[in-house]
Amino acid sequence: MRLVLLGPPGAGKGTQAYRLANRFGVPLIATGDIFRRNVEEGSRLGVEAKEYLRAGELVPDDVVVKMVVKAIENANGRFVLDGFPRTLPQAEALEAELDRRGQPLVAALAFLLDDEITVKRLAGRRTCAVCQRPYNVELHPPRQEGVCDRCGGRLIQREDDREETVRHRLEVYHHLTQPLLKFYAERGLLREVDAEGTEDGVYERAVAALADLGS
Numbered sequence: 001m002r003l004v005l006l007g008p009p010g011a012g013k014g015t016q017a018y019r020l021a022n023r024f025g026v027p028l029i030a031t032g033d034i035f036r037r038n039v040e041e042g043s044r045l046g047v048e049a050k051e052y053l054r055a056g057e058l059v060p061d062d063v064v065v066k067m068v069v070k071a072i073e074n075a076n077g078r079f080v081l082d083g084f085p086r087t088l089p090q091a092e093a094l095e096a097e098l099d100r101r102g103q104p105l106v107a108a109l110a111f112l113l114d115d116e117i118t119v120k121r122l123a124g125r126r127t128c129a130v131c132q133r134p135y136n137v138e139l140h141p142p143r144q145e146g147v148c149d150r151c152g153g154r155l156i157q158r159e160d161d162r163e164e165t166v167r168h169r170l171e172v173y174h175h176l177t178q179p180l181l182k183f184y185a186e187r188g189l190l191r192e193v194d195a196e197g198t199e200d201g202v203y204e205r206a207v208a209a210l211a212d213l214g215s
C-alpha cells in the first residue's frame with residue numbers, strides 16, 4: 001500500500017491516517033508530527049522548521065522532500081503519507097522518487113470539508129498536555145473547562161490552531177495544495193471522501209473509497 005492523504009487542516013486527516021495505516025499494516029509518515037517532534041527535541045531540522053510551523057507557513061520544499069525520501073526508505077516503500085505532498089513541486093518530487101524505486105502510488109485520498117467547519121474544528125481544538133487526549137470546546141467540550149476528563153491534565157491549544165493562523169493555513173491550502181487534486185485526478189489516482197460528520201463515519205467512507213485496492 002502506498003497512499004497519500006490530501007485535505008485542508010482540520011479535516012481529521014491525522015486520525016484517519018493513523019487508522020488507515022493500522023488497517024493496511026503499513027507505516028504512517030506524518031510530516032507535521034515529524035516536524036513537531038524535531039522542534040521539541042531542538043534538532044537541526046527542528047530549529048530550521050520552527051518559525052514556519054509557528055506562523056502556519058510551509059517549510060521549504062527541499063527540506064520536506066529530503067525528510068520524506070528518508071522516511072520512505074525507512075518504511076521500505078510501504079506507507080500512508082499524511083501532510084505530504086502539499087505543493088506541486090513536492091508531488092513531482094514524490095512521483096520521481098517512487099518511479100525511481102519502481103513503487104508508484106496506488107491512490108491519493110482527498111478529504112473534503114467546508115472552510116467554516118474547518119475553522120470551527122481547529123480553533124476549538126484542545127489537547128491534554130499530559131495524556132494527549134483531544135477535545136473541542138464547541139464540538140466535544142471537557143466536563144470542566146480547561147481540564148482533561150480522563151487524567152485531570154491541563155488542556156492546551158496548539159500555537160498554530162489560533163483562529164488567525166488557522167485562516168492563514170487554509171489560504172495556504174487553497175493556494176498551494178488544492179491544485180494537487182487535479183494533479184492526481186489526471187493520473188487516475190484521486191479518490192474523494194466527504195470529511196463532515198463523525199470520525200467513524202468518515203473512516204467507513206474512506207475504507208469504502210479504497211475497497212478495491214485490497215488490504
Ligand code: AMP
Pocket residue numbers: 009031032033035052053054056057058059060064082083084085086090160169
Ligand atoms: P500539519 O500537522 O500537517 O498541519 O503540519 C503542521 C505544519 O508543519 C504545517 O503548517 C507546516 O508548517 C509544516 N509542514 C507539514 N507538512 C509539510 C509539507 N508537506 N510541506 C511544508 N510544510 C509542512
